[in-house]
Amino acid sequence: MKQKKDINSAIICYIISKELSIVTDLWKKRALYQIRKLGIDKNEALFHLFQKTILLKSACGQQQSNEDVDLIVGDFSEFLNAEQQSFIAMKYLASTSSVN
Numbered sequence: 047m048k049q050k051k052d053i054n055s056a057i058i059c060y061i062i063s064k065e066l067s068i069v070t071d072l073w074k075k076r077a078l079y080q081i082r083k084l085g086i087d088k089n090e091a092l093f094h095l096f097q098k099t100i101l102l103k104s105a106c107g108q109q110q111s112n113e114d115v116d117l118i119v120g121d122f123s124e125f126l127n128a129e130q131q132s133f134i135a136m137k138y139l140a141s142t143s144s145v146n
Contacts, residue, residue: 053072053076056072057069057072057073060072061102061106064106066102066103066106066112066115067112067113067114069102070099070102070112070114070115070118071114073095073098073099074095074114074118077091077092077094077095089125092118092121092122092125093122093125095118096118096119096121096122099114099115099118099119100119103115119139120139122135123135123136123139
């Protein structure tokens with residue numbers, strides 16, 4: 047897969063094996079590429095990254111904390127706060143927090 051740079055196939059394999067940290071890292075790198083090279087709006091890329099990450103976490107039944115997921119949720123909460131949606135941000139942060 048690395049020779050062909052078939053990242054989508056690699057992501058599917060990692061999803062099947064429930065490697066949440068690797069998938070979120072690849073999605074994060076893709077979002078940064080889209081922002082820097084393709085000119086995608088940072089907030090739009092963050093929202094799409096947030097959606098995919100939360101859906102993956104839910105689909106995999108992931109309960110443990112993951113640094114990348116936590117950072118994405120934190121960044122999205124900061125965005126909501128900047129948009130005067132601090133109540134929604136706090137409510138979401140409270141509902142997604144997990145105790146290890």
